Amino acid sequence: MRKLKYLDYFIAVPYLILSLFGIVMVYSASADIGSQNGGSPVSYLIKQAIYVVMGLVIVAFMLSLNINKLRNRSVLRLAGWLAFGALFLLIAMGQTINGAAGWFHLGPISIQPAEFVKFYVIIWLANAIDHRQDELQVENWWVPMWRPVLICCIIVILIFVQPDMGGAAINAAIILVMCLASGFNYRRAIVYFSGLFLFIVGIVFPIAVKFTESGHVHNYKLLRLVAFINPFDHAQTVGQQLVNSYYALSNGGIFGVGWGNSIQKTGYLPEPNTDFIMAIVAEELGLVTALILIALLFTIIMRIVLVGIRSHSAYQSLVCYGSATYLTIQTLFNLGGVLGMLPITGVTFPFISYGGSSTWTLALVMGVVLNISARQNRERQA
Template structure:
């Protein structure tokens, strides 16, 4: 079929706009970093432009390919072995950035396997659930899904050990939502995760505060992030510096911003201005209006993806859509939550806007598959 005829512009246009706008914001947010590191102000711009260009090639490839190739047992098996080997190797040979040994250095770029695992879990788990539809009806949920659940738990646990709290939580959320869609009792799920949340709020956070007051969190990066979240201004000269300067950036920007390229906080005050905190720089330079426009475009992609999943007559395709929408939603909430001080800083990027090859390419894989599913749906409706 002529897939271009059935291209979903409600997905493609926001993706292109956000990706291209991301290149512009990466340049603005990273120009000072590039100079401070001995390079040129445009060094990150060039890299991000290449990442996005390669991402668009990936989107085109995934859009045109036969979706059944993603269900090939051999491909899924060896991709799983590769992911497992990479995650295990990271524990002993990974490059440590911001307290997590989650990167392999390949020349001038860093590869983050936990990003690609998000895509792998989506397509693998969708296939695993779809192939067990009859067994789910006959043998019950736990008897049928225990093995896939244990495999997913093992993968997420390896990411957690890096330690990468943000990456492991996003992957866990993807798995959780897809398992719910497979027929898992949502009452039990809500009770379990609600209880876990209350435990964290009532026990873990107070414990972290006590630990920080005793000085034990001084060299533990993950604990420092929670300490900074609880009381950033008390630790504004140390672990709370990121969040406090994020507040300053948001305050400086106001509704319309101080102008593109005019951020104060990116000039050495706010660490990671081109990755974790790029939305703070965006809000400072271009204001609340532009930030809301970016979030609206991303929200459009998420809603469109969910609608495609709902309309699909294939359980496999629906599950992929739900997993992809969860990935985009949770990652967005985690990033914005960290920038706004509503959640501990988890070190995750903002989709399509932040600098990074691994995240850009993983998003491209997901977008290509969703565009593929949407085109198949449009073709089916047009020919039936």
């Protein structure tokens, strides 16, 4: 591949390190789960290794692809029909896991369409904004953009009603950042989101707490929201994850108890290989290792932003900004849930957590960003 000599190692190397480390940690976090379920301790290890290898194939394909093919009207239309069709089908017949009907069973694997929709939103909205670039003005921004924004809002609502609050919030953040980058008045955005925040804090939280305490609410997602306020009051039910995450972080300290020696993964902490894998990393390998992983991820994000800033193409810049937002918000939501700073939303940690849909979506994003960076490097050398 000719583009390999223009590869951006500030993105590719951290991505490879994080993905390989993820395989190791998935094995450590899931060995007990596999045994308890009557299977093999290495079952999740094998699956995650396959996901990562397939992800590398996806990265190689996206790197070699002519990026303009992603802007082909037929390709975007087909991807859009698949995205909307999958989201509608999920509401009707999706498999429910952890209170959200967000998965399709395809043989031995489960597909989560909301993950792939993040990539679709990035490339579709970047293309829609770029085509309207000459019409966009701060004063009348809504005139050319109302239809793309409406379609994006429908996507977010379809994900939210699964209900997948984390996925909906990540897609909403991607849309917001890309719109702001296109010239949307940031003052209006601040007003809109301040109003939404005050509504949630001032009305939704108090009502949820009152109805839950009186026993009238049994919705899993709503109970998670309530458990966030005081997890120790719900330590045997919906607060179990957060309480045991605290225990894992406390056990690990600065340098950890040693790889494979986690106590919380042995039946105390639900989902130790997915949503709460960073709690296991911190328990086994300590705060220092967790910070190194976060630094590697931060390196990727900053490099993607830099690639977007350097690009002379509005489309390529917007793709980079959307991709960086995706990684940033997903990381913050996951760490916020693990640390008890945000409600648990079921969001995985990029590159480390177990899961095929997440791994492949991240591979699509990494491949496109590496493609854009390689084009820049080639133009610079030319």
